[in-house]
Every structure is written in C-alpha cells, then in structure tokens.
Amino acid sequence: MLMVGLAALIWCGGWWLNTRLANGPQADTRLVQLLVPVIFGVTLLLVWQLLVKGLQVPLVILPAPSDIAVAFAGNLSKLRDDFLQTFVKGALRGYVIGCSAAFLMAIVMDRSDFLRRGLLPVGNFVAALPIVGTAPILVMWFGFDWHSKAAVVVVMVFFPVLVNTVAGLRETSAMQRDLMQTYAASYWQSFFKLRLPAALPFVFNGLKISTTLALVGAIVAEFFGSPTVGMGFRISTSVGKLSLDMVWAEIVVAALAGSMFYGTVAMVEKSLTFWHPSQRR
C-alpha cells in the first residue's frame, strides 16, 4: 500500500513540476522543451514500477520495468542475434530494395502521362490495403529465412514511396519548368537540378512512413514461419512460454530500432532538404 501511495505522490509531483515548467517564463527554451517530456517519461516508468510491485501484479500480466531491464541485460547476445536477423537481414534489405524499386518506378511513371493516370489510382488503392496479409504467401514462396521477410517488406514499402514520389515529382510550378526551358536544360538536367530536389520532401515523407512499415512487415512475417531466431519468432514463442519480461525486452529492442531507423532517415532528410520551409527555424 505504501508503494501505491508513493506512486500517486510521484505522479502528482511530476505533474506539478511539469506544470510549473510549462507555464513558467523559461517554457520556450530548448532545455525545458526537452526536459518536460523526459520528466513525464521518467514519472510514468516510476509509477509503473511502484504500482506493479506494490499491487503485486503477476509477471504474466505486466512485468515491472526492473524485470524487463534484467531480462534485457541477461539476454544481450540473444537479442542481438534477433536484431541482426529481423532488422538488418530482413527489414533493412527489403527496405532498400523496395524503396529503390519504387523510386525508379516513379521516375518511369512520371515520364509517361498514360502510365501515371493508370498506375496512380491503383497505387493509391493498394497503399491503403492490409498488405501484411501477403505475408503467408510470400513465406510459402521464399522459405522461412530472411528472404521471405525482405520480400514482405518490399511489398509493404513499395506503394507509399511510389505514391509520394510521384506526387513530389509533380510539385514544380509551370514557371519554374519554363525557366529551365529558357536555359535550354535537357530532361535529365532539369530532373536533377529542379524536379528531384523539389520532390525530396515528399520522397522523404514516404521513406519515413516506410521505416515503421518495414519493421512491422519483418516482424509479422515471422509469425508465419521463421528460423529459430528473430524478433517475431522470439515474441511469439516467449508469449507461449508466458515469459513476458522477454517479450517486453524484445519490444524495447523493436522500439529502439524503430526510432533510430526513423531518426536516421529524418537526419538525412534534414541535411538534404535544409532549404524547405518546414526545416527552417
């Protein structure tokens, strides 16, 4: 009961601190803007820990953060193998193949009005579909190893990138294109110097959406069959063994991988599209 009371106290304390910080005179400084979400996160973790321990919630329902940390530290090599199998072999390779294929396809589509008219509605339609459903088929075709996971990822990231790139390549105004024409620029010159840079914010939008999809695809594909290593495999078998601390450790890995993947793409975007209004400070 003591711990529950403490949890309530910490929650109120954290909230009070954040209220003070957010409504205080320093609210718009960079430090406070970073500090407030961190305080919120730490408070949440502490409350979680104290509530689970205080109410003696069984491990099979919700492990405490400390249990998860122990499982994480105790299975580092296993987690690393899973990470390599699912993320590096499956998700990353599929992401690179799928995004480059979609990008090239978008350039081809942009050159032909007919193709664009025909493929864009189809692409838009497919982009909204539950493509994860193709996972059992692709696992059947490409076997249990990373090839099938990469294939699922390719199919999942292809359409968002395609649709966004095609939209981006049409972003230039007639005035800008006319200017290139008056310079007697060839198709490829105006493509590389005008239309590709103008398309980049859209392309990166698609690439950023695809980072999450890539991980989701690789993990879900492992539910349909996998070698005895991999994040999806570990999650489904650990759930079966009711060792939820391991599941949560795997989720921590997935979360870290997902946010770092996204962060990397966002950083590349920042350095390539520094001129865009959304990047200005």
Added chain:
Amino acid sequence: MKTIVAVLTVLTVIIGFWYAACLPMNIKGVLTEAERAGVEVVPVGAKERRDMGEMGLVLNNSFAIQATWSQDRPRLPAPHQVAVELWKTTGAMVLKGKTMSKRSLFYHAWVTLSATLLGFAIGTGLGILLAVGIVHSKVMDMSVMPWAIVSQTIPIIALAPMIIVVLYSVGVQGILPKAIISAYLSFFPVVVGMVKGLRSPDSMQLDLLRTYSASLSQGFWKLRLPASMPYLFTSLKIGIAASLVGAIVGELPTGAVAGLGARLLGGSYYGQTVQIWSALFAAAILAACLVALLGVIERIVLKRMGIGA
C-alpha cells in the same frame, strides 16, 4: 474518361502478367502430378527437373500450360481460381441462404469487421479526447506530444500477441482483445491529425472570437472543431485502414478459428493457397469499402459545412 481507360489498361496488363507468372510458378508441381498420372514428361523424373529453368520446362511440356491455371493447390493460383473461390464463399452462399455459415467469407469478414469497428470507435474517441486536451493544456502538449510522435515509429503490431495473451489470462476474450489492438493502431493517426486540425484556425480568427468575448467552449465548438473536420477525415481514413490491419494481425497469434486473419493462417497451415488469396482479396475489398464509405461521409459533411468542393 482517359483515366478510366488508363486504369483498365493497367489492370489488364497486371492480370496478364499474373496468368503468365502462373506458368513458371506452378509448372514443376503440375509436371510431377502429370508424371504420376502416367503422362509422358520431358525430362523424366522430378530430380532431373529440379535444377532446370522453369521457362525451359514450360517450352518442353506445352501440354501442361492449361494445367498450371487449374491446379488444386497451386503455388500461385490463377485470377479466375481466386474469383471462383471468392464467389463460392460469398455469392453462392447467399443464394443458398447460408450467408452466415462458417464457410462463408461474409461470416469471417463480419467477425473481423466487428472488431475493427469497435476498435476504431474506441481509438478515435480516445484520440479526439487526447487531442482536445493537448490543444487546451500546454503541459499535456509538452509532455505527451513528443511521446505520441515517438510511439509512431515503434512497430506496435509486435505487441499484438502479448496483448491477447495477457487479456486472456485476466479473463477477457472474444472481440475485445482484437478491438484493443485496432484501437491502438487507429489512436495515434487521429491524435496527430486532430491536434493539427484543432490548431488550424489562425490567430486572426482566434482574435476575432476574443473580440466577441467568446468563452473557451464556444471557441471550441464554433471555431476549432469545425476547422478541424478536413484534418479529422484524412486521419480517420488512415485510422480505419490501420484498424483493419490490427484486427487481422490480432487474429494471427491466438489461432483464432473465425475471421479473415484466421482464414489466412489456416490457409498457410494447410497449403490452401486459393483460400489465402481469396481471404486477402476479401480483406482488400473490405478495406476499400471502409475507406470509400468514410470518403462519402466526408464529402457530405464538408458539403453541409460549406467547405467541400
């Protein structure tokens, strides 16, 4: 008109490719079956054929081309096989008066759809509430919003098997666990879109309301909420597609016996490829219908508000 012709052409080409792809995908299985049935096959023996190119096999055994499109359990079923299976499990069932029989896709689609809709309702409801809180409270904005954005980069679906098992162990089962996964997936798109929408009125409009000495709730109901509608519908469309994916994935790890996800899983266990493909198309049609339905509602609502084109 030009667009329709173009789309139809593209679809025809895709279906043509599909039929063509059936040849190399299925030829080995067909030849093995034909050999067992006593037909002469070049070259003899599955072992010799294993390392040969698929296209070469097709050219050598042109009699088998027909058979690659009508196998019982093909690696890649032909379009008409999928269409026939879809009709057998939907239209034909209705004609027989067994719309809700367990073999009917309507039954499975309904199981998935009910979880999707329940989850979607929970997710959007909570999402809109949180967005209202974020817009009106600076503390919530500063502490919750960064986490909401970060959580978008996490593959939430990885949680699905765990959520189901945990809820099962506390005695909750049936539609609710799947609905919770759906809700989780549709929650964040709605929060992010709704926050953007509620913030979309510019300072001029907000100032005008202040000169009218409008209260906070009046400002919300008369300015912010109407202004957020276009944003809301955009994120609702993303949310419902995500909800459907969530409900389907939620059916996978439990070994559920009903629902489109269960059809996918069952098909992959028993090598019933035609069943997988028809379940996939059923899911696709369902998703398209849901998004289209939201599009219609969007057009009506926006038109009545005077925003729609």
